[in-house]
Amino acid sequence: MPEIELTYYGKVENGRMRIANRKQMDADIRCYEGKRISVTIRRVYKRRSDNQNKFLHGAVFPIARTAFYDTGLLLTLEEVKDYFKAKFLQYDLVSEHGEIFEGMVKPTHKLSTTEMEEFIENIRIWCRENLNCEIPLPNEQTSIAFK
Secondary structure: OOOOOOOOOEEEEOOEEEEOOHHHHHHHHHOOOOOOOOOOOOOOOOEOOHHHHHHHHHHHHHHHHHHHHHOOOOOOHHHHHHHHHHHHOEEEEEOOOOOEEEEEEOOHHHOEHHHHHHHHHHHHHHHHHHHOOOOOOOOOOOOOOOO
């Protein structure tokens, strides 16, 4: 059987898993009879939207890059992204033995829509306070004045 990954969605109710399309899942499990498998359970979140991602990479980072440039810092878009990720998406990981791994950085593709909104807002506030730069909201109309 080719190497495939199967994903089923469900909900936990009264301590039990309720799987949508349970019969299909059971049939797929039977295909692995006698084989070792792994099962992963994780909470499902609504991932950041494509529009949020386009706004982040098409407006927020380029505007911030220009503002950094105006202060004399010549950063690439990737460096701007890395800077803000390190500033606002850092967390500490604690092992089961209590070891702390500091400075882990969450990738933007794993952000929920709410987390992405908070990330963008944190960047907007930081740019306003530190670079004297106003990053518009996604739905704000901007105008270009030609001389």
